[in-house]
Amino acid sequence: MSEAEGTVKLERDGKKLIIEIDRKDKMNGFTPMMFDGISKAFQELEDDPDLWVGLLFFAGEHTTAGLDLPKFFGPNAHVDEESDKDSNDRPDAFALRRICSKPIVMAVQGITYTVGIEMMLAADIVVASEDCRFCQLEPKRGLAVFGGAHVRYIQRAGWGNAMYHLMRADEFDASRALEIGFVQEVVSVGSQIARATELADEICQCSPIALQEIKRAAKVYLQEGEEKAFAEIDRMRQVTLSSEDAKEGMQSFIEKRKPSFEGK
Template sequence: MGEVTVPVSDRDASAEPDGRITVTRQGHVLLMGIDRPEKYNGLTPKMFSELADAFTQLDEDPELRVGVLHSFGKHFTAGLELTKFAEGMKKGDSVTEEKAQARVDPFALKRKCSKPVITAVQGICYTAGIEMMLASDIVIASKDTRFAQLEPRRGLMATGGGTLRFIERCGWGNGMYHLLLCDGEFSADEGLRIGIVQEVVEPGTQVARAIELANRIATLAPLAIQETKRSAMLYVEEGEAAAKAVLDQVQAKLANTEDAAEGVQSFIERRAGNFKGR
């Protein structure tokens, strides 16, 4: 299992006023950091473009197995910096503005990442921040996290997946309660109760915990992990019949891999598997 090292930002805010996304490799794990803390990590078009690049790198690099999305400073993100997106919204432009849908969409509304992503959140996590974390697979929240899905207060609606994934994760009543009331912030414990958060941890430990879980996943057979995510996504998007229809053929494909042979051998020898992703 890889060593847990939490990245530290060295960004010069005056040189990069529109923020940036940091990319750090730790073994088979890719850390993607939102870095604009002086503006509550408010998201700009530049940052979304860099996020798409980072997610695409994770998806396409065979040596990378798991991603961790995190942020620097006291807050995850206050959401979009609306003044930088308002004109595009009037034209119906997508926030992510993917070029021919070639890159992975951080909201997972277009091209999706085939590999697991864990999101670590803290402090303010509003609007687009919630939608990005809900596009990931596992969410680790600091106890001080404050969530809010507030778009109707600005005459807009959540279009980064919030209207879909609140219902998917929480059920109709809990989803509508927070999507429609827009009644201010709710806590990490409430997020855990309704299902948008999987673990609540002490402040300052959320990124380390996310990396720890990512490292654990990265020790497993990567092809099997990716097919597990793909099967679950197929169920959500196309239903039970579609997911069931391909179970046997996918399992047969996996059973004929080198990793499956290694899995059997490691079972016989009572040791951890050494998986190569082939």
């Protein structure tokens, strides 16, 4: 991936996969190659049992100004059809097709527009800097929302709040995002990545088997409703109680020490 098209940098830190998206000279405007790189990163996270959590953030002062529209819709736009076909089989950062089974923590800052919001709402935990500015501005460009905002806004904020922002394509700040459940913490400018890292480290203190079962069953609730989600309890019980992690959890309780989980 060329720097002009943006880069997706990966770093392993213990049980974390750190994913940094960098096209800061263009306010992290998204290109097709960036989408492909993020998709591959999520596949790596999903496939590696030694990786328990993804930590996602953007380089520079801003999350993203949204799509670099000419790269997608201009006369010279080019999307690699083979790569696009392959990406359909991978977990994606927008959770539109295949949901990543592992926890995703995301940090956002500054301008966080369109696809930045949609990616954020598909994450599990979001830390925002207090200078964040959010806007789902597609309708002001003659476009509908293509990354799931029509669903995610309603899930998080309810119909009225969702339409209040989607129908106006207005800009709102970090305190409003916290109020309607779009982000979970608002922190001082420059500390959002450090705080997101702390949260990812906390997640790594838990059994990955337990957390993946919780996330999977919670998604069943969103997609299929309460009855189906309650029916998942038996499976969660069987999967977790038969794990080595559960045995370690019980033993550590008896011995009054911190557990040392292995994801088995």
